[in-house]
Amino acid sequence: xxxxxxxxxxxxxxxxxxxxxxxxxxxxxxxxxxxxxxxxxxxxxxxxxxxxxxxxxxxxxxxxxxxxxxxxxxxxxxxxxxxxxxxxxxxxxxxxxxxxxxxxxxxxxxxxxxxxxxxxxxxxxxxxxxxxxxxxxxxxxxxxxxxxxxxxxxxxxxxxxxxxxxxxxxxxxxxxxxxxxxxxxxxxxxxxxxxxxxxx
Amino acid sequence: xxxxxxxxxxxxxxxxxxxxxxxxxxxxxxxxxxxxxxxxxxxxxxxxxxxxxxxxxxxxxxxxxxxxxxxxxxxxxxxxxxxxxxxxxxxxxxxxxxxxxxxxxxxxxxxxxxxxxxxxxxxxxxxxxxxxxxxxxxxxxxxxxxxxxxxxxxxxxxxxxxxxxxxxxxxxxxxxxxxxxxxxxxxxxxxxxxxxxxxx
DNA sequence: CCGCAAATCTGCACAGACTGCAAGATCGGC
DNA sequence: GCCGATCTTGCAGTCTGTGCAGATTTGCGG
Numbered sequence: 001x002x003x004x005x006x007x008x009x010x011x012x013x014x015x016x017x018x019x020x021x022x023x024x025x026x027x028x029x030x031x032x033x034x035x036x037x038x039x040x041x042x043x044x045x046x047x048x049x050x051x052x053x054x055x056x057x058x059x060x061x062x063x064x065x066x067x068x069x070x071x072x073x074x075x076x077x078x079x080x081x082x083x084x085x086x087x088x089x090x091x092x093x094x095x096x097x098x099x100x101x102x103x104x105x106x107x108x109x110x111x112x113x114x115x116x117x118x119x120x121x122x123x124x125x126x127x128x129x130x131x132x133x134x135x136x137x138x139x140x141x142x143x144x145x146x147x148x149x150x151x152x153x154x155x156x157x158x159x160x161x162x163x164x165x166x167x168x169x170x171x172x173x174x175x176x177x178x179x180x181x182x183x184x185x186x187x188x189x190x191x192x193x194x195x196x197x198x199x200x
Numbered sequence: 201x202x203x204x205x206x207x208x209x210x211x212x213x214x215x216x217x218x219x220x221x222x223x224x225x226x227x228x229x230x231x232x233x234x235x236x237x238x239x240x241x242x243x244x245x246x247x248x249x250x251x252x253x254x255x256x257x258x259x260x261x262x263x264x265x266x267x268x269x270x271x272x273x274x275x276x277x278x279x280x281x282x283x284x285x286x287x288x289x290x291x292x293x294x295x296x297x298x299x300x301x302x303x304x305x306x307x308x309x310x311x312x313x314x315x316x317x318x319x320x321x322x323x324x325x326x327x328x329x330x331x332x333x334x335x336x337x338x339x340x341x342x343x344x345x346x347x348x349x350x351x352x353x354x355x356x357x358x359x360x361x362x363x364x365x366x367x368x369x370x371x372x373x374x375x376x377x378x379x380x381x382x383x384x385x386x387x388x389x390x391x392x393x394x395x396x397x398x399x400x
Numbered sequence: 401c402c403g404c405a406a407a408t409c410t411g412c413a414c415a416g417a418c419t420g421c422a423a424g425a426t427c428g429g430c
Numbered sequence: 431g432c433c434g435a436t437c438t439t440g441c442a443g444t445c446t447g448t449g450c451a452g453a454t455t456t457g458c459g460g
Contacts, residue, residue, distance in 0.1 A: 006407070006456055034445070045410050050447060085392060119327065120320030127323060141395045148363070148380070149395045152387045155359030163351045180348070187352045191391035192285060195341045195349045206427055206436070213437095234416065245439050250418065 014052050016042040018062035019104075021053075025060050026107055030115045057121040064108060064122060068129035071095060076136045084137055085185050088157055092164075092181045109169050130158045160184040214252050216242040218262035219304075221253075225260050226307055230315045257321040264308060264322060268329035271295060276336045284337055285385050288357055292364075292381045309369050330358045360384040 020041035024033040035056060039046040053059040071091060078087040096102070112118040131154075137143075138150040145151075164184045168177040187196070220241035224233040235256060239246040253259040271291060278287040296302070312318040331354075337343075338350040345351075364384045368377040387396070 004457075009456090010408085035447090036445090047410055047412090047448095048408085051409075054447075056446090083394065120324040123323035123327060124320040127319065143395060146367075148367070148383055149387065149392075151363045151367070152360055152384055153392045155363050156356045156388065156392060159355030159359045160352055163348070163355050167346075167348070167351070183348055184352055187349065188356065189391050189393045191389050192349075192353045192356060193389045194283065195343060204428070209427090210437080235418090236416090247419095247439055247441090248437085251438075254418080256417085 013042065013044060013048075014062065017044070017049060017052055018059050021056060021059035022063065022104070022108055022111070025056075025115070026111050030056065030060065030111070030117065055121075057118055060111065060118060061108070061121045061125050063104060065125045065128065067095075067105065068125055069132065072129055072132040072136060075133065076139075080140065084140060084153060085157075085189050087140075088161075089182065089185055092161070093178055096177050106169065109165065113169075126158050126162060130154050133158065156188050157185075160188055213242065213244060213248075214262065217244070217249060217252055218259050221256060221259035222263065222304070222308055222311070225256075225315070226311050230256065230260065230311070230317065255321075257318055260308070260311065260318060261321045261325050263304060265325040265328065267295075267305065268325055269332065272329055272332040272336060275333065276339075280340065284340060284353060285357075285389050288361075289382065289385055292361070293378055296377050306369065309365065313369075326358055326362060330354050333358065356388050357385075360388055 017038060021033070021038045024037055024041060033056065035049050036046045038056065038059065039049045042049075049059070053062065074091045074094060075087055078090060082090075112122045133154040134150045135145055137153055138145040138147065141150065143150055161181070161184075164177065164180045167180050168175050190196075217238060221233070221238045224237055224241060233256065235249050236246045238256065238259065239249045242249075249259070253262065274291045274294060275287055278290060282290075312322045333354040334350045335345055337353050338345040338347065341350065343350055361381070361384075364377065364380045367380050368375050390396075
């Protein structure tokens with residue numbers, strides 16, 4: 001269980017680089033920030049930066065990748081009998097409670113919104129999480145990963161999360177994320193055949 | 201209606217660059233291809249390449265962006281009363297019939313699968329199409345673009361298309377894409393509450 | 401403790417990506 | 431045909447991203 005000093009140090013460096021990249025990008029704009037600055041802020045050489053990330057963009061969204069992985073793991077730990085969409089609901093509630101990390105999260109999502117070059121990276125991070133989620137759902141339903149249900153559900157859920165958080169952030173982050181997530185999940189659960197007649 | 205010579209020439213150059221980028225990447229691998237080679241193959245200067253695309257990756261995926269835009273437009277042209285998911289079904293059928301362009305499509309999707317650096321670009325292209333689709337669905341249902349139904353449906357539909365085409369290509373492109381799409385859309389229509397009991 | 405093997409960090413060199421700028425070529429309307 | 435608008439091109443320069451080889455650090459057995 002215990003991770004060696006080596007691994008811990010690596011993780012620390014990785015997070016320092018990611019945090020530095022995000023902060024510098026938020027304050028100066030991504031284009032104005034060079035790898036050299038990020039490396040200096042994290043107290044490593046520029047060359048080392050590239051041992052961890054292959055681009056500035058990847059570093060900025062690194063925390064998001066971690067968050068997505070974390071979310072998927074929480075899903076995997078939900079009770080086995082629970083319906084998948086209910087598990088998603090529960091996990092999203094947990095995530096929202098996590099106030100301190102939320103601040104960094106909001107900063108990042110806003111940055112992505114204002115810097116088009118980050119969009120592809122952000123989406124790639126979600127795609128990785130989606131692949132992970134597909135496996136989890138397959139296990140949980142007893143279907144194989146090649147069946148369509150796990151893949152479609154994972155994709156739909158990730159999309160829905162994306163839509164929900166986007167809407168939430170548009171309303172300045174003070175809105176009710178859990179409420180939006182609930183609505184979105186209800187839509188998926190009941191089917192998209194026709195628009196809801198009330199309370200759209 | 202008539203587009204000037206200027207515009208037509210630009211479009212031609214753009215397509216030549218995109219096609220050259222795709223072909224070179226398929227035959228030599230993306231990493232081995234330089235912008236200079238792409239520009240030469242399209243008979244323009246390297247500098248001009250950057251007037252059209254901001255990276256190699258963007259050029260390779262350019263045809264996909266066009267295809268996605270085309271798909272969205274076909275959706276917009278479906279009869280107004282038709283349920284959204286039925287429109288999607290119909291349009292996908294049209295797309296599959298388009299044999300000659302399919303060959304290029306297959307080559308591209310396979311390339312993206314083997315070159316991780318293309319994934320983000322590909323997803324960004326889908327995201328753009330999704331935004332377009334959200335507007336179309338909003339118009340069609342009489343809801344505003346700020347309602348959740350159009351956004352969730354657009355996201356789910358795009359994800360489902362992605363899953364369907366992925367599965368299709370995994371089976372060497374000779375499988376029944378329309379059949380897979382039908383299954384995927386049925387899943388979305390009926391709701392993801394629980395896995396289908398038969399014919400998963 | 402000591403020393404060794406493996407993993408990591410770093411500087412150096414270099415090809416290639418990308419951008420701003422200004423001059424030349426081309427198009428479209430009059 | 432002429433002129434303004436647009437597009438293309440070369441050039442100069444910065445930054446990204448990678449291979450390589452030599453320090454530096456860590457983990458571990460002696």
